[in-house]
Amino acid sequence: MKKKISEKTLKKSFFNWFFWNGCSQQAESMLGMAFGQSMAPVIDELYDKKEDKSAALKRHITLFNTEGQVGSICNGVVCGLEEANANGECTPELISSVKVALIGPTSAIGDSLWVATIIPILLTICLSIAQTSQTTAWLGPVVYMLVYPIGTCILSWKLFKLGYKSGIEGMQGFMSTGKLDTLTDTMTILGLIVVGALTASFVNFSLPIKIVRDVLDVTTGTMLKDQVIFDADKIINSIFPKILPLGLTIAVYNLYSKKKWSPLKLMGLILVIACAITLVGYLTGFYA
Incomplete structure (x- = not known):
């Protein structure tokens, strides 16, 4: 009788991955x-002999990496291959090769689609909701805490089932058509646009250096008090709007990605710079 993975075991395998995929990362x-761990219930159901179970577990604890949410399609594909192997229609070597081959595509799509696109868009919506009114500011975090885990679970489960049903043939067909590269490039561009919009909307960096003086109005002969005759922030933004938040974002990105600074160290640097600029401004009288 041909062996087949039950729906209960598939769900158990999926939830093992969904809740614990990042807990053992090293x-x-x-x-x-x-x-x-994700494949353990599948292996336990498909194989009867202890040595077969042991061999299957050993080939699935080797090096593997992907984006956790979109990468669940890898688990589904491998579940289908293990089912085929248990029925003598596949080989362990093919399963290992497929796992390695799926690391690159699923990581690229996952990072572009989920990390760089969907999450920033959701954060933008929730931040906007939180800023609309003080009385309903709590609604933004609540929406995020509900939509993010539920949406993540639904997406991951659908991709897991897609991988299981389509198997390696479906993945090969998808990659051979060139749609994979097109989707990856599209998601990357969309993600960069979203990140740029987030920078302009939610990163604030102003340079409130002003020269304020009393000015004589020669037409009326009256003295106008506290007139701003020089505003550094206004002049800079008139030449290149939002260039200061953009510059700050690029600087932080370079320190984080190139110099490997920790977020705590970056926040400390920003705090020190802000205090220094503020101190200089008040000591020189440039801050109004």
């Missing part, structure tokens, strides 16, 4: 242990 095998 330098040696990255997400390998989590992948093995």
Whole structure:
């Protein structure tokens, strides 16, 4: 009788991955242990002999890495391959090769689609809701806390089932048509646009250096008090709007990605710079 993975076991495998995919991440095998844990119920149902179960678990705790949400399609594909292997229609070597081949595409799509596009868009919506009114500011975080986990779970489960049903043939067909590269490039561009919009909307950096003087109005002969005759922030934004938040974002990105600074160290640097500029401004009398 042909072996088939039950719906209960598929769900157990998926939730093992969904809740614990990042808990075992380390330098040696990255997400390998989590992948093995996800495949454990599937292996236990498909194989009867202890040595077969042991061999299957060993090939799934090797090096593996992907984006956790979109990457669930890898688990689904491998579930289908393990089912085929248990029925003598596949080989362990093919399963291992497929796992390695899926790391690149699923990581690229996952990071572009989920991390760089969907999450920033959702954050933008929720931040906008939180800023509309003080009385309903709590609604933004609540919407995020509900939509993010539920939406993530639905997306991951659909991709898991898609991988299981389509198997390696479906993935090969998708990659051979060139749609994978097109989707990845499109999501990358969309993600950069969203990040740029977030920078302009939610990163604030002003330079409130002003020269304020009393000015004589020669037409009326009256003295106008506290007139702004020089505003550095206004002049800069008239030449290049939002260039200061853009510059701050690029500087922080370079320190984080290139110099490997920690977020805590970056926040400390920004605080020190802000205090220094504020102190200089008040000591020189440039801050109105």
